[in-house]
Amino acid sequence: MDAGKLFHLLAAIVFMKLLFGCIFARVPLEARANDHPPGESFQHAGSMGEVSVGVPRRSTRNSRMDTDRSVRNWGAGHGVGGALPGLFGLIPGIQELMIAFSCLTWPDILWRYFLFLLLLLTFLYFTENVRDLLYVRPRMLRLGDSYLTEKPPRVGRDVALSYDTPWCLYEVMKTTFFAVTGLLAVRLFIFVLFSFMTLVVMSMAGRRGRNRNDNPLWFSFFTLLAYITFCVASVGIGFYNFRVFGRIANRSECKILISNHSCVFEVVLLFALAQFPSFITRKETKLPLFESIVRLSDSILVDRSAAESRRRAAEAIAKRAKDRDPLVPQLLVFPEGTTTNQRTLFMFRKGAMEPGEPIQMICVGFPYKHFNPCWNGRCCGGNSFGVLILRLCSQFVNRVEVRPLPIYVPTESEREDPILYANRCQEMMANVLGCGVSECTYADYVALLNEKSASAPVPPKRFTKG
Incomplete structure (x- = not known):
């Protein structure tokens, strides 16, 4: 059994x-009182109109006090073992819901519906x-x-x-369902909020020039907090x-870790699982708080268009690979x-293999049936970044598997020929x-992309009278 x-x-x-208690707290559930004879009428003019059902007349204030006591009594004396029975014992009936909704304002209803969506996601x-605990074997x-x-x-x-x-x-119907019910909006809200929090926390770890070597406790605390916020965003x-x-x-x-790249998600996932290593990023990348994370992780910046920048990046990779x-x-x-x-791996560049040092390959796969979460662009018939996030948030569940391979020590011929070394790693992965x-x-x-742009029909020019 996995303790985690x-x-x-x-x-x-x-x-x-907790969500059950928040949803049904302070709601007048008069129908729970079964000590009154049936047939008596209850009328209440709430914010949503007048409701008349066959339950006793009682004041809203007293009923709310009764409900508060029932919620407190339900929570008291029930440990973890009594959590599941308590969940079902707190669910009201049809008449109770009719009375409850008649006494609620629209903000109350929207707030409880938001909590209900959180409950569904939980x-x-x-x-x-x-399911993952029962099925322990890899799927992919x-x-x-x-x-x-x-x-x-x-x-x-x-x-x-x-x-x-x-x-x-099927995908259109599923996305429509998530959009209409509000699950899509709630998921996007959670993802955007906690992704931003992750960036903020990671930037805080490098505040005022702090780093992992001089301030290990500071760095460990903020990286742990960043991992938690990243999990919630996921x-x-x-x-x-x-x-x-x-x-x-x-x-x-081992100093060099290499991985396949099919989605943006595995970049952040491996960054978290590998204890926040350095990485190679484009110099022109401009994201909020990104520069502080690059400085904190001692990452390597490269300009693809400049040969001198690529040469310096190759030297930095070789120096890092040989550092003991x-x-x-x-x-x-x-x-x-x-x-x-x-479905395929592109040709591996030889930059990480040129030093001829041992490498650990990490394979990342996303098992799928109806939606492949890769990001290969609209020109290939795939998804843009915005559509990719939309479809990710419209799935009932997305799965990811990470398989770190044993450290691979290159042969003598592979040390002398980095292209042979790169092809060998590509085949093994x-x-x-x-x-x-x-x-x-x-x-x-x-x-x-250029081929499709050239073959696209050119819209006719519009002439206006001068």
Whole structure:
């Protein structure tokens, strides 16, 4: 049994119990009083109109006091073992709901409906974690001895630059359901709010020049807090747990970590799971609070358009790979250089392999059936970033699996030839991911986009009288 998973389930039960208490607290549930003879009429002119049902006449003030006492009595004396029975014991009947809604204002109803949506999301979280606890095997990433020697299939440009789950009737209906019920808005609110909080917390960790070596306790506290806020933000887009099979090497064992890149989510996920390593980012990236995170993690900035910048970045990677200081952070690299469609791996760049040092490969997969959460752009028939977030928030559950492979020590020939080393790593990761390999690069994306732009019909010019 996974102790962490059991703790998550326990926290979900307690949170659901709290939400139940908040939803039905201070609501006049007169129908709970069964000591009055039937047939007496109750009339109450509330903010939503006059309601007349067959329950006794009682004052709103007394009924609310009775309900408050019932909620307190329900919470008192019930430990964790009594949480589940208490959930069902607090659910009112039809007549109770009619009376309750007649006494509520519209802000009260909207607030309780918001809490009800949170309750539903928590129930989905609870259900998925129970399922994950019972089903312990990986759904997608399976590791066997054959991954070292097997040759994955090679695929062409038509497969590498394609998207296999476009909009269908089921996806449209599901997105409509999430939008109409308000679940989509609540999920987006949770995701945006806690993503921003994660950035704020991480920037606070590097406040006034603090770093992980000189201020370890300060850094540990804020990184733990950032991980918690990141987990809550992940719940907002449907990722209720992270299935990790294996162990990510520490800084004294290996300095270079490489991973496949199909979505934006795995970048932040690996950044959190690997204890906030350094990374390589574009110099032109401008995001709020991003510069402080780059400085805190001692990351490497590169300008793709400048050859001198790329040369300095390669030197920084080589220096980091050969550094034996256990206090120096690891470097997380995505050798494909762009996002792919989970059906193939693009050609690996040789930058992380040029030092000829040991590397740990980390495979990240997103099991799916109706929606592939990769981000390969509209030119391939895929999703833009906004549509990707929209579809992520419209899924009942999204799943992710992380499989760190054993540290790979290159052969002598691979040390001398970084291209051979890169191709070898690409094949091993493709075997674990169960996908093909391709020689496509980011340049093929650009070429495809230019082809579609050139073939698009040009709108006729409009002439106006001068």
